[in-house]
Amino acid sequence: MKTVIEDKIGEEAFNYVSNFAELDNNENLVISSTNSFNITNSSKNFKSIINFTKVNNLRYINQFFIDVNSKLEFDGLYIGLAETIAGRQVRKQKKYPKFIAKIIFIFEFIFLRVFPKVSGLKKIYFFVTRGRNRLISKAELLGRLIFCGFSIVEFKTFNNKLYFIVKKTGQPIENQKPSYGLLYTMPRVGKNGKMIGVYKFRTMHPYSEFLHSYILEKNGYAASGKPADDFRLTPWGKFLRKYWLDELPQLLNVLKGDLKLVGIRPVGLRYLQDIPEDLRVMRAKHKPGCIPPYVAFNKSSSVESVLNAEREYLIQKNKNPYFTDTICFFSAIWNILIKKKRSA
Numbered sequence: 001m002k003t004v005i006e007d008k009i010g011e012e013a014f015n016y017v018s019n020f021a022e023l024d025n026n027e028n029l030v031i032s033s034t035n036s037f038n039i040t041n042s043s044k045n046f047k048s049i050i051n052f053t054k055v056n057n058l059r060y061i062n063q064f065f066i067d068v069n070s071k072l073e074f075d076g077l078y079i080g081l082a083e084t085i086a087g088r089q090v091r092k093q094k095k096y097p098k099f100i101a102k103i104i105f106i107f108e109f110i111f112l113r114v115f116p117k118v119s120g121l122k123k124i125y126f127f128v129t130r131g132r133n134r135l136i137s138k139a140e141l142l143g144r145l146i147f148c149g150f151s152i153v154e155f156k157t158f159n160n161k162l163y164f165i166v167k168k169t170g171q172p173i174e175n176q177k178p179s180y181g182l183l184y185t186m187p188r189v190g191k192n193g194k195m196i197g198v199y200k201f202r203t204m205h206p207y208s209e210f211l212h213s214y215i216l217e218k219n220g221y222a223a224s225g226k227p228a229d230d231f232r233l234t235p236w237g238k239f240l241r242k243y244w245l246d247e248l249p250q251l252l253n254v255l256k257g258d259l260k261l262v263g264i265r266p267v268g269l270r271y272l273q274d275i276p277e278d279l280r281v282m283r284a285k286h287k288p289g290c291i292p293p294y295v296a297f298n299k300s301s302s303v304e305s306v307l308n309a310e311r312e313y314l315i316q317k318n319k320n321p322y323f324t325d326t327i328c329f330f331s332a333i334w335n336i337l338i339k340k341k342r343s344a
Contacts, residue, residue, distance in 0.1 A: 008032070008052055009081070013158040017079055020153075020165050021048035029071075034058050034132075036067035048077040054161070055082035055141060059131030062172075065148035072168040078150060079165055084138045085113070087160035109135060117180045117206065138162060139232040142214070143207025148172045152214055173210070180206050183249055188266035191287045196258040198266045198288075199249035203237025213270055225301040241343050244336070250290045262296065262325040262332070263289020264310050279307060282314045289325075296328035298335045301343070 005023065006014045021028050028048040031038050034057050039049060049068050058064045068078050083091070088108070092101040113135040115125035142152055142164065150166035157163070179185070182202055186209075190196040215227045222228035233241075240246040253259040259266065266288035272280065292306065293313035299305045317324045335341040 005030075005052065009161075010159055013081075013161075013163055016156060016158065016163060017050065020077055021050060021079060023050065034064075036064050039071050040067050042071060045071055045073050046076060047073055048079065050079040052081065055080060056134045056136055057132045059126070061134075061136075061144060062148055065145060065150070066172050069149045069168055069172065074168060076168045077153070077165060078145075078168065079163070081161045081163045082136055082141050083160065084141065084162050085109075085135055086138070087157070087162065088135060090160050137205040139205035139211060140207045143178075143205070143210040143232075146173075146210040146214065147178060147207060176209075178207050179209065186266075186268065188268055188288070189272055190258055190266065191284070193284055196253070196266065198259070199252050201240055201246040201249060203234060203240050203246050204232040205234060208232035212268070216270065221303050223300075223302050225303045225306050244343050247290060254290060258287075260287050260289045260325065262291045262293075262328045263287055264313070265289075265292045265306070274303070275307060279311055279314075283310065286314065286317065291329065291332045293328065295335060295341055296332040298331075298339060298341060 002014065002023070009017075017023070023030050025047075027046060028050065029039065029042070029046045030050045030052075032052040034053055049072060051068075055061060065078075072078060089101075089105055092105050095101070096104060111125065112129070112133060115121040116134060138155075141162070142155070145152065145164065145166050149168060149170045149172045151169040153165040153167050155162055155164040176187075179202070184200050184202045185197040186200060188196055188198045211232055212227070215230055215232065219228040219230070222230075237246070250259055254261060264283050264286055267275070275283070292309070293299075294301060294306045294309035297309045297312065299309045313324070313328065332341075
């Protein structure tokens with residue numbers, strides 16, 4: 001078996017996988033398949049399931065992951081591999097001149113990445129490819145695994161392929177629907193702790209929302225106030241964020257009455273845990289806004305600076321409830337247009 005697997009994935013990758021699971025142990029299932037029949041047809045559960053076929057060639061990725069989950073013991077390992085978007089780019093650049101590789105990749109990105117996620121075009125993609133050779137980002141791959149009930153143990157790249165080691169720690173998530181489209185609805189905490197859906201243009205890869213806690217636990221916050229070393233962000237997402245363009249759909253929330261133009265930031269439950277208790281109590285009494293206080297006060301976007309600005313804003317708001325937002329609104333516009341205040 002060792003010779004067969006080494007021929008398929010290489011010695012380095014074989015040794016890496018072998019550190020986590022004995023490939024010749026009958027308590028572990030080793031396959032190379034796009035079909036989960038060999039997994040679900042077994043009468044027993046396994047300590048580890050290892051699949052040496054790329055995730056890119058699975059037609060129903062989530063269903064395959066869910067089937068693996070169902071046949072693993074609790075804390076059992078699932079080991080697999082995928083060619084990420086970054087890995088595909090490197091492979092094309094090695095095979096073709098740089099300019100040609102870029103053109104080929106653009107067409108591949110549209111057909112293999114965009115088509116599978118657009119209603120109508122999805123049917124064309126599956127008819128032509130039968131679901132094989134799909135483009136998938138590292139963030140989407142790991143986010144899908146978490147969505148399907150796994151926790152990330154480790155991942156590493158060999159020969160432009162990402163090998164992942166994940167552990168079954170629960171059942172697939174049922175109460176949160178993954179997002180795909182250009183317009184993304186974020187679950188955020190509103191006034192009095194009510195959960196609201198805040199609209200933004202997508203700046204991250206699909207399934208990135210399921211990686212949020214993992215990124216924070218692994219890397220913490222950067223000086224910008226955002227999660228550090230965040231590989232979930234797309235190249236075009238950085239541009240949209242820098243010029244606040246991703247925030248424009250929040251005007252729909254203003255029309256709905258979920259947000260106002262100026263106010264504390266609408267944050268998620270995970271971020272809320274990092275806010276001091278006294279400030280959480282103050283925040284709960286107010287409706288969040290599109291323009292946060294740190295922009296109006298021209299402060300940095302670090303976590304400490306943002307929270308200090310919110311505290312200062314709420315104190316001013318309680319003293320002067322009628323004019324504070326107006327003053328902050330025009331101060332923010334001045335800072336963005338004249339002082340070139342940019343988002344992180």
